[in-house]
Amino acid sequence: MRIPPRNTQALAVTLLAGATGLTLAVLVFVIVFILGKGLPVISLGFLFDNPQEMGKAGGIFPTLVGTLILPLVAILIALPAGVGTAVYLSEYTGDNLATRIIRFGTDCLAGIPSIIFGLFGFIFFVTTLKMGWCILSGALTLAIMVLPTIIRTAEEAIRAVPAGYREVSCSLGATRWETVLKVVLPNALPGIVTGIMLSIGRCIGETAAVIFTAGASLRLPHSVFDSTRTMAVHFYILAREGISNENAYGTAAVLILSVLLVNSLSYWMMNRFIARRTK
Amino acid sequence: MTDAVKISNRNFSVFYGAIQALRGITLDVLAHQILGIIGPAGSGKTALLRSMNRLNDLNPNCRVEGQILLDGEDIYQPEFDAVRLRKRVGMVFALPVPLPLSLFDNIVYGPRLSGIRARARLNELVERSLQAAFLWDEVKDRLQTSALRLSGGQQQRLCLARVLAMEPEVILLDEPCSGLDPISTSRIEEALMALKSKYTIVLVTNNTKQAARVADTTAFLLQGELVEVGPTDRIFTAPKDQRTNDYVSGRFG
Amino acid sequence: MHQTGDRIVRWTLMALAFTALTSLLLIAIFIFKEGVPFIARVGFRDFLLSSDWRPQAGHFGIYPMIVASLLVTLGAMLVGAPLGIACAVFLNEFVSKPVTRVIKPTIELLAGIPSVVYGFIGVVVVAPLIRSQFGGPGLSMLCASLILGVMVLPTIISISTDVLASVPNAYREGALALGATRWQSVHLVILKAARSGIVAAVILGMGRAIGETMAVIMVAGNTVQVPRSALDSVCTLTAKIAMEMGSATGPHRQALFAIGVVLFLMIMMFNALAMTAIKKRFAGK
Numbered sequence: 025m026r027i028p029p030r031n032t033q034a035l036a037v038t039l040l041a042g043a044t045g046l047t048l049a050v051l052v053f054v055i056v057f058i059l060g061k062g063l064p065v066i067s068l069g070f071l072f073d074n075p076q077e078m079g080k081a082g083g084i085f086p087t088l089v090g091t092l093i094l095p096l097v098a099i100l101i102a103l104p105a106g107v108g109t110a111v112y113l114s115e116y117t118g119d120n121l122a123t124r125i126i127r128f129g130t131d132c133l134a135g136i137p138s139i140i141f142g143l144f145g146f147i148f149f150v151t152t153l154k155m156g157w158c159i160l161s162g163a164l165t166l167a168i169m170v171l172p173t174i175i176r177t178a179e180e181a182i183r184a185v186p187a188g189y190r191e192v193s194c195s196l197g198a199t200r201w202e203t204v205l206k207v208v209l210p211n212a213l214p215g216i217v218t219g220i221m222l223s224i225g226r227c228i229g230e231t232a233a234v235i236f237t238a239g240a241s242l243r244l245p246h247s248v249f250d251s252t253r254t255m256a257v258h259f260y261i262l263a264r265e266g267i268s269n270e271n272a273y274g275t276a277a278v279l280i281l282s283v284l285l286v287n288s289l290s291y292w293m294m295n296r297f298i299a300r301r302t303k
Numbered sequence: 304m305t306d307a308v309k310i311s312n313r314n315f316s317v318f319y320g321a322i323q324a325l326r327g328i329t330l331d332v333l334a335h336q337i338l339g340i341i342g343p344a345g346s347g348k349t350a351l352l353r354s355m356n357r358l359n360d361l362n363p364n365c366r367v368e369g370q371i372l373l374d375g376e377d378i379y380q381p382e383f384d385a386v387r388l389r390k391r392v393g394m395v396f397a398l399p400v401p402l403p404l405s406l407f408d409n410i411v412y413g414p415r416l417s418g419i420r421a422r423a424r425l426n427e428l429v430e431r432s433l434q435a436a437f438l439w440d441e442v443k444d445r446l447q448t449s450a451l452r453l454s455g456g457q458q459q460r461l462c463l464a465r466v467l468a469m470e471p472e473v474i475l476l477d478e479p480c481s482g483l484d485p486i487s488t489s490r491i492e493e494a495l496m497a498l499k500s501k502y503t504i505v506l507v508t509n510n511t512k513q514a515a516r517v518a519d520t521t522a523f524l525l526q527g528e529l530v531e532v533g534p535t536d537r538i539f540t541a542p543k544d545q546r547t548n549d550y551v552s553g554r555f556g
Numbered sequence: 557m558h559q560t561g562d563r564i565v566r567w568t569l570m571a572l573a574f575t576a577l578t579s580l581l582l583i584a585i586f587i588f589k590e591g592v593p594f595i596a597r598v599g600f601r602d603f604l605l606s607s608d609w610r611p612q613a614g615h616f617g618i619y620p621m622i623v624a625s626l627l628v629t630l631g632a633m634l635v636g637a638p639l640g641i642a643c644a645v646f647l648n649e650f651v652s653k654p655v656t657r658v659i660k661p662t663i664e665l666l667a668g669i670p671s672v673v674y675g676f677i678g679v680v681v682v683a684p685l686i687r688s689q690f691g692g693p694g695l696s697m698l699c700a701s702l703i704l705g706v707m708v709l710p711t712i713i714s715i716s717t718d719v720l721a722s723v724p725n726a727y728r729e730g731a732l733a734l735g736a737t738r739w740q741s742v743h744l745v746i747l748k749a750a751r752s753g754i755v756a757a758v759i760l761g762m763g764r765a766i767g768e769t770m771a772v773i774m775v776a777g778n779t780v781q782v783p784r785s786a787l788d789s790v791c792t793l794t795a796k797i798a799m800e801m802g803s804a805t806g807p808h809r810q811a812l813f814a815i816g817v818v819l820f821l822m823i824m825m826f827n828a829l830a831m832t833a834i835k836k837r838f839a840g841k
Contacts, residue, residue: 033739037650043642047713048659050706051666054677108572116566118363129577135760135827136583136820137767139794143816144583146801147590168579175576188400192462195358196413196469197390201565206412211403229670232769232798260672260770263679276673283668291661384559 055280062277070274075242079258080268084275086244090159090252091282094238095227097163097248098170099220105167106174107209107216113175114182115204134172138233141169145237159248162238169233170223177222181215182208214293221290228282231256255279309334309473309503310355315369317350317359324350326527327369332473337495337504339518339535341511343555346524348507352475355505356392357385373473390417393466397478399458401450406442409450409461413469428468436464437494456487463494473503480513492517511551515539523547587820590813603814609780611800611808618815620782624790625766625822627783628700628776632765635705637758640712644754647713648720649728649742660717667710675774678703683775692787693777700776700790704768708761715760719753720746756833763826767819769794793819 073083109126117123145165155161185208193203209216231254239251240261253261255275262272310332317325325347332338340348350359357378359365370377378388390413402409410432411425419425429446433439438460442453450461459479466474476495480488495504495517508514514521515535522532523546531538531547542548549555595603598616606617643663647656678699687694723746731741747754777789778799797812797819804812 029737029740033737036739036743037646040642040646040650043639044646044659047639047643047663047666047709050709051662051669054666054669054673057677057681058673105572105575108569109576112566112569112573116569126573126577129580132824132827133576133580133583135763135823137764137769137794137823139767139769139797140583140587140816140820143797143801143813144586147586147813148582152586168583171576171579186400188396188398189402191358191361191396192400192402192465193412194361195356195389195394195396196416196465197386198413198416199386199562201562202416206416207402225668229668229672231670231672232794235798236801256670256672259670259676263672263676264774272676276676279670280673283670284665287661287665287668 055284058273058276058280062273062275062280065270065274066277070271071278074244075258078267079242079262079271081271084255084258084271084278086242087253087255087258087275088278089244090238091228091254091256093245093248094159094162094166094234094252094254095224097159098166098227099223101163101167102171102174102223103220106171106219107178109171109175110178110182111204111209114179115200115208130172130175133168134176136169138169138230141165141233142236144168145233150237155249157237157239157241157251159238159245159250159252162234162252163248165233165237166227166230169230170226173223173226174216174219177219178212178216181212181219184215185211214296218290218294221286221293225283225286225290228254228279228286229256230254231260235260255282307334308332309374310505311370311372311375312351312355313370313372315351315354315371316367317347317354318366318368319350319362320364324527325354328524328529330522330529330532332503332505333520334503335499335501336519337499337506337517339514339521340505340507340524341509341514341521341550342524343550344509345526347527348524349477350527351524352394352477352505352507355473355475356389356394358389358394360385390469391471392473392475393469393471394475394477395459395462395466395479397481399455399462399482401453401458401461403449403451405447406450406453406461407446410465410468413465417469429464432464432467433461435467435494435498436460437490438464454487456483456490459483459487459491460494463491467498471502473505474498476504476506478508479506480508480510488513511539511553523550525550584820587813587816590810591817592814594807594810594814595817598811598814604818607780607782609796611804611811614807616807616811616814618793618796618818620780621791621793621796621815622818623782624697624776625792625794625819628697628704628772628790628792629762629765631697631701631786632704632708633758633762635702636708636712636761636765639705640709640757640761641716641754643709643713644716644720645742645747648717649746650738663713664710666706667714671707671768671771672774674703674707675771678771678775686787690787692785693789695775695777695789696787697776697783697790698786700772700792701786703771703775704765707768707771708765711764712757712761715757716750716754719750719757722753723749752833756830759826759830759833763823763830766792766826767794767823769798773798 070083071088072085074085076082113123145161149155149161149164150157189207190203193207234254235257240253240257241251242253245252255278259272259275259279262268262275308331312328312330314327314329315325316323316327328351342348353359354367355371367379371379407429410429414428430439438457453461480491506518518535521535521538523530525546531542531544539551603616603618605619607619608615608617647659682702683694683699686699727745727749728741731745772792773795776792776795778791778795779789780791783790793815797815801812
């Protein structure tokens with residue numbers, strides 16, 4: 025007996041909707057679960073006190089600082105390199121062997137897992153360059169990790185700037201660099217900022233690459249040459265060593281809230297960007 | 304009275320990849336006159352125009368042969384600064400492209416690049432340019448608003464004002480009225496007539512009647528070749544070449 | 557005068573453009589520098605095919621970990637691929653634009669959750685569930701596959717959605733005009749057209765899964781053994797590196813870099829496979 029197509033469709037759609045529902049449910053569960061157990065732990069004291077007994081008691085302040093500084097320094101390093109690459113690829117060359125090699129390198133870099141970055145950062149920055157476990161080692165490693173993201177989003181944003189703008193700028197007597205600086209980059213800025221936010225989000229959640237390069241010191245860092253612990257690393261250590269489930273939940277909650285904040289900001293910016301373009 | 308030659312094209316050819324868009328054009332542009340360039344699509348008019356301010360340099364596929372002399376200097380010789388050239392030879396494009404800035408910032412974009420920063424001087428420049436483009440009265444109260452809010456005709460006049468603010472010697476216009484209504488078109492034509500005493504103007508147009516109205520000299524291009532050039536009256540009433548006759552009388556277009 | 561300024565800018569930008577490539581080369585060089593001599597010394601067979609991992613005694617067989625990584629990844633795909641593709645199809649073909657515009661970013665939020673959080677949920681929620689329902693230690697290959705399956709969902713969904721969106725509307729309209737239902741147009745026409753792109757998405761997801769470290773450390777159990785059932789505790793290549801890197805010295809440390817080399821090569825292979833799948837897609841057009 026042949027099942028009428030309308031019924032197969034109904035069945036199929038139900039299954040597909042179920043799959044989507046399941047995916048959403050998992051997401052919601054993760055967030056609700058962590059926030060549910062973790063929000064009660066969060067207090068001003070939790071956020072701004074120093075940890076005691078290796079994190080069993082006290083707060084997570086140094087990790088908050090570490091989580092703020094590390095991505096910041098990483099972006100400071102990755103931004104010129106990434107935007108510079110994007111500008112070079114889209115404004116200064118066409119499609120030739122050199123650009124294809126650069127793109128290939130960027131794509132490969134994007135596919136490397138964070139543990140390999142951690143290994144590299146350890147053997148190169150920490151050991152060979154003798155920088156030791158410090159913010160700078162971590163930031164350099166993270167910078168390389170987010171470089172493909174910055175390059176990709178910057179290039180997209182730059183290519184979206186209408187060609188007419190460049191022509192007009194040149195016809196008014198601007199050099200190529202002046203055109204880039206005064207017309208292309210300002211109009212590509214929202215897209216670039218989105219890329220930055222995505223990268224920051226990734227850095228916040230990163231553990232494997234950080235723990236082998238920035239270390240896990242619970243002391244408040246005073247310079248980029250100090251070791252530091254980020255919230256993700258702290259959470260991992262608390263959970264794995266069984267130091268304090270309660271504080272682990274609290275840290276995880278702050279972690280998730282930060283990531284949610286950064287991601288929401290970037291979507292909001294992206295939407296404003298699209299809205300402004302079509303005005 | 305013979306005017307000086309401002310721009311001289313000498314056996315000038317343009318290639319886009321394998322395609323030759325211009326074949327050995329020899330054409331003089333006299334100072335303080337409007338030269339109209341007419342011809343059907345694909346005749347090479349735009350290629351010629353974009354060579355006169357070396358905007359073709361932006362196209363990596365483009366190759367040129369021959370010379371273009373501005374006041375006697377070959378603009379294609381290697382030491383010639385293309386950037387400086389474009390400050391002397393301005394261009395208005397077919398579709399108005401206001402930069403996503405205020406009207407004021409649009410107009411002072413070029414001058415600021417040249418280092419002019421004094422507010423008073425910029426204000427004066429803006430007013431003068433907008434007056435000359437016949438746009439001042441309409442927008443003088445909203446110079447800080449976005450240029451994107453203007454109508455098509457106003458935007459094109461803004462683009463003209465933008466070029467005028469550079470105080471160039473030559474103004475190139477590439478079918479500037481193609482998207483505009485008749486009233487905006489006539490305002491731009493009015494402006495050009497008033498401007499020719501100070502500037503040299505080259506106007507590419509696919510509207511033969513516009514050339515007849517505005518140009519002092521008219522050149523007819525067909526498939527990359529210069530077919531005929533001469534005083535506008537003669538071109539339209541007694542052309543020497545049969546092809547010119549066919550084109551201006553509308554037998555093809 | 558402009559020329560020199562412009563030239564300086566051009567050279568600076570070109571130098572910056574090679575940063576990514578240089579970094580990639582540095583990474584490859586340093587990882588291989590530490591790892592390859594070790595593999596050469598220990599011997600290919602003893603390294604890759606031996607199950608004997610006792611670093612203190614000088615035995616460095618990583619076969620169980622290779623198997624673990626591959627099986628965990630396979631399991632993750634069994635979970636993540638059907639779910640992810642179904643999601644992508646549903647969002648792209650059966651749901652209106654405004655709803656999709658809300659749901660898609662929400663799903664992309666999944667990608668933002670740190671892997672350690674997923675691992676933790678695995679430990680406190682999923683593993684006990686497995687233990688109570690199926691027995692065994694709970695922290696197992698099954699647990700890792702489930703968690704990893706969820707973690708690769710955003711990758712699979714976002715790439716599959718892009719692939720589906722790029723299928724020309726003409727295909728959809730053509731099928732519907734011939735009297736097909738929506739679902740028939742999807743599974744008879746659109747999915748076929750999108751097949752190689754979706755395959756690429758799955759392969760890229762596998763590349764991600766095999767490289768995942770933190771979550772796997774927390775939920776896979778970390779026993780070095782060739783698993784005989786999904787409920788067995790396993791240790792993947794990534795977990796081994798991360799867990800012993802802190803305390804390893806000398807040949808032990810080099811062994812970990814050697815594992816890094818193997819991992820690097822496996823992932824490059826996955827990426828290359830994905831690229832070929834994508835190329836096939838455009839070659840077929």
